[in-house]
Each structure stands twice: as structure tokens, then as C-alpha cells.
Amino acid sequence: xxxxxxxxxxxxxxxxxxxxxxxxxxxxxxxxxxxxxxxxxxxxxxxxxxxxxxxxxxxxxxxxxxxxxxxxxxxxxxxxxxxxxxxxxxxxxxxxxxxxxxxxxxxxxxxxxxxxxxxxxxxxxxxxxxxxxxxxxxxxxxxxxxxxxxxxxxxxxxxxxxxxxxxxxxxxxxxxxxxxxxxxxxxxxxxxxxxxxxxxxxxxxxxxxxxxxxxxxxxxxxxxxxxxxxxxxxxxxxxxxxxxxxxxxxxxxxxxxxxxxxxxxxxxxxxxxxxxxxxxxxxxxxxxxxxxxxxxxxxxxxxxxxxxxxxxxxxxxxxxxxxxxxxxxxxxxxxxxxxxxxxxxxxxxxxxxxxxx
Ligand code: 6MZ
Numbered sequence: 001x002x003x004x005x006x007x008x009x010x011x012x013x014x015x016x017x018x019x020x021x022x023x024x025x026x027x028x029x030x031x032x033x034x035x036x037x038x039x040x041x042x043x044x045x046x047x048x049x050x051x052x053x054x055x056x057x058x059x060x061x062x063x064x065x066x067x068x069x070x071x072x073x074x075x076x077x078x079x080x081x082x083x084x085x086x087x088x089x090x091x092x093x094x095x096x097x098x099x100x101x102x103x104x105x106x107x108x109x110x111x112x113x114x115x116x117x118x119x120x121x122x123x124x125x126x127x128x129x130x131x132x133x134x135x136x137x138x139x140x141x142x143x144x145x146x147x148x149x150x151x152x153x154x155x156x157x158x159x160x161x162x163x164x165x166x167x168x169x170x171x172x173x174x175x176x177x178x179x180x181x182x183x184x185x186x187x188x189x190x191x192x193x194x195x196x197x198x199x200x201x202x203x204x205x206x207x208x209x210x211x212x213x214x215x216x217x218x219x220x221x222x223x224x225x226x227x228x229x230x231x232x233x234x235x236x237x238x239x240x241x242x243x244x245x246x247x248x249x250x251x252x253x254x255x256x257x258x259x260x261x262x263x264x265x266x267x268x269x270x271x272x273x274x275x276x277x278x279x280x281x282x283x284x285x286x287x288x289x290x291x292x293x294x295x296x297x298x299x300x301x302x303x304x305x306x307x308x309x310x311x312x313x314x315x316x317x318x319x320x321x322x323x324x325x326x327x328x329x330x331x332x333x334x335x336x337x338x339x340x341x342x343x344x345x346x347x348x349x350x351x352x353x354x355x356x357x
Contacts, residue, residue: 057300111161129177181207
């Protein structure tokens with residue numbers, strides 16, 4: 001069923017040619033094999049031993065891991081990226097790979113890291129932002145950043161992340177680059193309800209919120225967060241729709257507020273939260289005519305690309321070329337850009353789509 005099989009190569013090329021928008025991409029989860037190989041090489045030169053093979057750090061086609069195992073992979077990747085030189089390299093590589101996949105607008109997200117004697121959280125964010133600026137100068141892409149709150153790290157850490165984001169709002173150069181806050185992390189860790197007060201604070205400061213919701217069955221916390229009416233985009237939302245293990249109340253709230261869903265098919269199937277591609281909730285939400293944005297989540301770990309995700313969705317849910325074009329355009333509305341910037345982006349995407357015809 002997967003698109004990169006040779007019979008589907010033409011359609012994959014078509015998906016690649018589309019000017020796309022990526023709204024759900026975790027920096028460390030997006031590292032390609034090539035980047036991981038280089039990071040491993042650098043660690044070996046430093047004398048590190050017992051390093052894994054790069055293939056052990058991705059989930060290839062047809063293979064699955066549990067969410068728990070995926071989170072172990074993040075732990076290993078974080079050890080490989082524990083210095084500013086590596087942070088610069090991974091940011092550059094990930095942006096360039098999205099550029100070669102014809103992504104025209106990218107909202108990257110990452111959790112600020114503090115490594116004693118190596119980097120403060122501010123150094124980490126500055127490095128990511130500086131690299132974004134550099135890459136935007138030489139590539140046809142607009143990149144924005146969401147700072148991630150990791151739900152397993154506790155409320156104080158979350159408050160600190162929001163404060164960091166606030167500090168950047170007065171910075172002459174960086175202020176437009178951080179466009180929101182993400183809430184992610186192992187959904188089996190911590191209670192999302194504990195974070196609502198911090199998220200309300202972030203909203204008051206003007207930040208848009210993209211929250212991982214119902215990636216696993218979690219009706220109580222999902223309901224509480226939705227009722228707080230603070231979420232601007234939902235990551236995954238697997239167990240929200242009544243027909244995918246959610247409830248009528250959850251479904252009604254998401255429809256009522258028209259909160260766009262970031263759908264990450266390969267991630268959900270490969271991490272086992274959705275049984276197979278055909279059962280993915282994207283099909284249910286399309287019937288509701290709900291705003292959806294196709295995303296990769298962690299293109300490195302899940303060994304995919306945005307074009308492949310478009311292709312998989314088209315093949316499984318019978319989406320035509322014109323459906324995909326509509327999705328490229330409608331994704332603009334779900335970005336965290338200003339009204340004016342959305343207008344500009346929509347025009348340039350439409351221009352490029354017209355020249356494809
Ligand atoms: C929840 C996820 C995730 O921040 O180090 N992350 N959180 N569900 C997922 N589904 C598979 N995939 C990634 O990128 C890695 C971090 O992103 C979050 C986790 O907190 C992970 O540690 P950064 O750049």
C-alpha cells in the first residue's frame with residue numbers, strides 16, 4: 001500500500017512537485033539516516049563506544065515499534081545532539097531536506113535543551129533560530145519555530161519554556177520567528193490537565209498553541225483541555241472521533257471550535273496507535289469536512305517524507321490530485337502566521353500550483 005513502491009513512483013513524483021506546508025515536524029525526530037551517520041561518526045571521533053547502528057534509529061517500511069520504544073530512540077538521538085555544533089548541523093540538514101521535498105512553509109518544533117558545560121536553553125534556541133535565518137536566505141522556504149513543552153518534564157519546566165518564548169518577543173531579529181508553543185512528549189507520562197494554567201498564560205501572551213491530544217486513549221484530559229478552549233491545532237487527535245475510540249462530546253467540541261488536526265499517518269501506524277493505514281482517522285474527519293493538514297511528525301524515525309505521506313493518504317483515501325491541491329492551499333489557514341503573511345503565502349502557493357498545470 002505504500003507509495004514508494006515502483007508502480008506508484010509517478011504519483012510520488014507528483015506529490016513531490018506540489019508546494020507543500022509542513023506544520024508538525026519535531027526537529028530531533030526528523031533526522032535523516034545521512035545526518036544520523038554523520039552524528040555517529042562525530043561521536044566516534046570523540047571516543048564514544050557502544051554506539052548503535054544508524055538503521056537501529058529508524059523504523060523502516062513494514063516495521064513497527066511501540067510508542068515506548070520510539071521514546072527510547074529520542075533518548076539516543078538526544079545524546080548524539082548534545083552540543084551546539086550538532087544542533088546547527090541537524091537544523092540545517094532538516095530544513096534542506098524539507099526544501100528538497102518542495103516544502104515551502106515549515107513550522108519546526110523543538111524542546112529547548114540544557115546540557116551542563118555545553119549549552120543553555122537560550123544557546124540551543126539561538127542556534128536553531130540563527131540556522132533558520134541562514135537557510136531562509138539561500139533556500140525557497142519560510143521556516144518558523146514552535147517551542148515544545150515536554151509533558152513528562154513537569155509544570156515548572158513548561159513555565160520556563162513559555163518564559164523563554166516571551167523573552168524572544170522583544171528581540172529585534174528573532175521576534176517573528178517563534179510563532180507558537182507545542183505540547184508533546186510521551187503521552188503515557190504526566191497529566192495534561194496539570195499544564196492547562198501554563199497554557200492559558202501562554203495564550204494570554206499571544207502564543208498560538210499546537211497540542212498533542214488523544215494520541216492514545218485519554219478522554220478525561222482531552223476533554224478538559226478542549227473545554228479550556230485554548231488549542232489552536234491538534235496533534236494526532238487519534239482517539240477523538242466517536243468512531244475511532246473517542247466520544248460524541250469530544251467530537252462535538254473539536255467540530256464546534258473547528259480546530260484543525262495535524263494528521264501523521266505513518267507515525268500513528270508505525271508506533272501502533274492506529275492498526276493500519278486504512279483505519280486511520282483521517283478518513284472519518286474527511287467525511288466531517290474538517291480542516292486537516294497532512295504532516296510527517298518525525299520523518300527520520302518513521303522513515304518517511306511529506307510527499308510520501310501525501311501519497312499514502314491519496315492512495316488509501318482515494319484523494320484526487322485536485323483534493324491534494326486543495327489541501328496544500330487550505331493548510332495555509334492552519335499556519336500560525338499573521339493574516340497578511342497567510343495571504344502572501346497563499347498567493348505564492350497558488351502561483352506555483354498554476355504553473356504546474
Ligand atoms: C509525542 C513526540 C512524538 O523536541 O528533541 N515527540 N511527542 N508524540 C510523538 N509521537 C511519535 N514525536 C516526537 O524532538 C523530539 C521530541 O519530540 C517529541 C518528544 O518529546 C521527543 O523527545 P525535539 O526536537
